[in-house]
Amino acid sequence: MTVRHAAGPATASGGRVVGLPLRNLDVLPEGTVERIHAATLRVLERTGVEVRSEAVVRRLVAAGARTDEHARRVTFPPALVEEALSRAPRTIRLAGRDPACDLVLDGSTGYLAVDGNAAEILDLETGERRPSTKADLAEITRVADALPEIGFCWQPVAARDQPLPVQPLHELHAQFTNTTKHVQLTTAALPQQARGAVEIATIVAGGETELRARPVLSSFQTSLSPLTYDGPPLEAAAIYAEAGVPAGFVAMPISCATAPATRAAALVQSNAEILAGIVALELLVPGAPTFYGACGTVMDLRTGAAACGGPEDLLFQMAGAQLARRYGLPSSIGTFATGSKAPDWQAGVENGLSAIASWLGGADMLCGAGLLYGARVYSIVELLLDAEVFSLVRSMTEGVPDTDEDLAVEVIAEVGPGGHYLAQPHTLRHMREQWRPRFFGREAWEDWEAAGRPEPPDRARERAREILAEHRPEPLPPGVEDAILQVIARYTEGAA
Amino acid sequence: MDEKLEALREALYALDGQTATAISTELIEAGVEPQRVLQEGLAEAMLEIGRRWNAGEVFLPEVVAAAEIFKQCQAIVEPALLASGGQTLGHRVVMATVKGDLHDLGKNMVGAMMKTAGFEVHDLGKDVPADRIVEAVRELEPTIVGLSALLTTTVPEQRGVIQALEEAGLRRAVKVMVGGAPVTEDWAKQIGADGYAPNAPEAVRVALELAGSERPTG
Numbered sequence A: 001m002t003v004r005h006a007a008g009p010a011t012a013s014g015g016r017v018v019g020l021p022l023r024n025l026d027v028l029p030e031g032t033v034e035r036i037h038a039a040t041l042r043v044l045e046r047t048g049v050e051v052r053s054e055a056v057v058r059r060l061v062a063a064g065a066r067t068d069e070h071a072r073r074v075t076f077p078p079a080l081v082e083e084a085l086s087r088a089p090r091t092i093r094l095a096g097r098d099p100a101c102d103l104v105l106d107g108s109t110g111y112l113a114v115d116g117n118a119a120e121i122l123d124l125e126t127g128e129r130r131p132s133t134k135a136d137l138a139e140i141t142r143v144a145d146a147l148p149e150i151g152f153c154w155q156p157v158a159a160r161d162q163p164l165p166v167q168p169l170h171e172l173h174a175q176f177t178n179t180t181k182h183v184q185l186t187t188a189a190l191p192q193q194a195r196g197a198v199e200i201a202t203i204v205a206g207g208e209t210e211l212r213a214r215p216v217l218s219s220f221q222t223s224l225s226p227l228t229y230d231g232p233p234l235e236a237a238a239i240y241a242e243a244g245v246p247a248g249f250v251a252m253p254i255s256c257a258t259a260p261a262t263r264a265a266a267l268v269q270s271n272a273e274i275l276a277g278i279v280a281l282e283l284l285v286p287g288a289p290t291f292y293g294a295c296g297t298v299m300d301l302r303t304g305a306a307a308c309g310g311p312e313d314l315l316f317q318m319a320g321a322q323l324a325r326r327y328g329l330p331s332s333i334g335t336f337a338t339g340s341k342a343p344d345w346q347a348g349v350e351n352g353l354s355a356i357a358s359w360l361g362g363a364d365m366l367c368g369a370g371l372l373y374g375a376r377v378y379s380i381v382e383l384l385l386d387a388e389v390f391s392l393v394r395s396m397t398e399g400v401p402d403t404d405e406d407l408a409v410e411v412i413a414e415v416g417p418g419g420h421y422l423a424q425p426h427t428l429r430h431m432r433e434q435w436r437p438r439f440f441g442r443e444a445w446e447d448w449e450a451a452g453r454p455e456p457p458d459r460a461r462e463r464a465r466e467i468l469a470e471h472r473p474e475p476l477p478p479g480v481e482d483a484i485l486q487v488i489a490r491y492t493e494g495a496a
Numbered sequence B: 001m002d003e004k005l006e007a008l009r010e011a012l013y014a015l016d017g018q019t020a021t022a023i024s025t026e027l028i029e030a031g032v033e034p035q036r037v038l039q040e041g042l043a044e045a046m047l048e049i050g051r052r053w054n055a056g057e058v059f060l061p062e063v064v065a066a067a068e069i070f071k072q073c074q075a076i077v078e079p080a081l082l083a084s085g086g087q088t089l090g091h092r093v094v095m096a097t098v099k100g101d102l103h104d105l106g107k108n109m110v111g112a113m114m115k116t117a118g119f120e121v122h123d124l125g126k127d128v129p130a131d132r133i134v135e136a137v138r139e140l141e142p143t144i145v146g147l148s149a150l151l152t153t154t155v156p157e158q159r160g161v162i163q164a165l166e167e168a169g170l171r172r173a174v175k176v177m178v179g180g181a182p183v184t185e186d187w188a189k190q191i192g193a194d195g196y197a198p199n200a201p202e203a204v205r206v207a208l209e210l211a212g213s214e215r216p217t218g
């Protein structure tokens, strides 16, 4: 852990995006991982997954999977699982419209995403909760574009004011026009929507070959816990993969409700679901770029709500990243997903610990910046606070460099007992390596009172207003936006 | 007799489905009034479990497990009940997660809690098209139909169901309750629903209110 401040691979993109040098710490002993793996293979072979599309089932069976007489339950022999997994590339590239924002997921660096598809947003000005719109999505994306801590964007909120069948295409329009960073589409789960999304991504990338080489778009589909896949999302995944757009699979099991109560069994089921998706994809599109997504939580026993924060979540994050490593796949981990309803103590604790857990665990993709209330409400204020947490953890990753200059025995001798280091050249040389908060309060009590006792969220709100007033993302090249709008118009007509 | 009913209730508290169904069968075969088995045995026990839940003594999985045992016992009692011309439970509720939506945890919990308040709950499942809901309303004549939707993309379907009920001439025959994470009081008003609740206990409260303003079916 000796990465020098503001240098090294993590900021190779000229400061537009900073990543987290990963620790890849194994939270599960090797024996546990292997027991989970063996149990997963048994589940995939014996219970399998329900696939709600006869056509997809038939294609999977033709490729070596097994099925029952009703052609709904698909089971996978262990050898087939291992073989299919070996087809997936370990390293994938999430390209930005601006090549300086390209992210290479090779296990060395983790990147933070805004995410969530939240249905509501905390209005920046009124503080009230209201349904989200395409304009909100555009604003959040613009803020994300300005924040170096944000590596890529999935849809933080849903463009609820747009017609349903083409909502995902409007979401792409809002995002590609507001960021040059990579976009991950999570809302296009129907084949037709995937086709539209690929068309738009092809336009943005500048052609089919260009898209394949530098995919400016990635996607994922979710399993329906327990152990079910809808047909259309699998077909959509294949459409993405055929175009070279990474197509991941994410499981979001809730222990005691959609997953078993014990931690081990929840991991087994989640692992089985994710692997089933990836194996299915690799059978349909061999060599498809994909990733392993784990967002497990537990049900609150009293209210029945998804907890989205707590010790189980932290363990699931680390274990998810470790399992992905076991299979040689990039991981996408639900990191920031506090259950809290406001950017408050609970949000700070849950997300602070989550950031540490995902970093130590080795998550290639850390998701969730800005989400509140278990991924149901979005807050730009929370986004800025989460970015601050990320930057704090990133500073820890720089570790303790130990060159002679760092050990500074000479300087210590010069100042000697009783002196001070304030004006030392050594201090002036190195002080900027210290992490400086934007939103934590370190002012004197009197100054704090005079300023009206601002809390970190108040400072973050101020900063959000500044960014929104000032930051103008690099526009799309001439003609590209028109071409995107034409695609949307065509798909809107087709759907009508 | 009273001890047997007590034992039936105890079996529900203990979440012992085998004993509960065995006692239910025994009671019916012994010729005990099915109405009593249903009211004093099963429904009474669910009400108590609801009280315990409110007091924080039991957890949701226990409520849901009890509701499932209740359903098994109900299936044993109901044929005898209908044969004897007796009345079923109190108000009838039809629950469904709307078309296109596969989230059913919330709906199941609302259904389970409704049972703890004495409602007779018919669960149509998830991803249920409007015409099946209309069909169920026609056949079962419930007091309330509860519609769950968890996705912004499926919430509009709640309006679709209300329209379908209107077209079928059934809208005035039933109270419509809506819920699910993205659903709000405003939305409920906007689509002309009769009730909304943000969680299961509140759903029970609203349902009791709505049922109070209606003729009982039971």
Ligand code: B12
Residues within 6 Å of the ligand: A116, A117, A118, A119, A158, A186, A187, A189, A221, A222, A223, A224, A225, A226, A252, A253, A254, A258, A303, A304, A305, A306, A308, A373, A374, A375, A376, B100, B101, B102, B103, B104, B105, B106, B107, B109, B110, B145, B146, B147, B148, B149, B150, B151, B152, B153, B177, B178, B179, B180, B181, B182, B196, B197, B198, B199, B200, B201, B203
């Ligand atoms: C579990 C879950 C799933 C499970 C569902 C399993 C199941 N059997 O139900 C699975 C994995 C299948 C799933 C799939 C998907 N999900 Co999902 N899921 C969730 C999650 C994490 C929890 C939902 C839940 O069960 N909560 C617990 C229950 C108890 O709460 P509840 O449902 O709100 O119910 C309470 C109240 O709402 C109310 N209530 C509910 N129904 C009713 C009805 C009436 C009449 C009344 C009065 C009250 C009432 O009472 C209940 C009890 O208190 C939420 C996020 C979250 N934190 O809520 C996302 C979430 C709902 N899912 C989401 C999405 C997007 C999806 C997918 C499209 C996948 C994706 N791309 O992420 C698919 C869609 C599948 C489909 N076609 O339906 C989004 C929706 C976003 C949006 N903009 O609409 C959410 C918010 C997560 C997110 N931010 O991405 N999901």
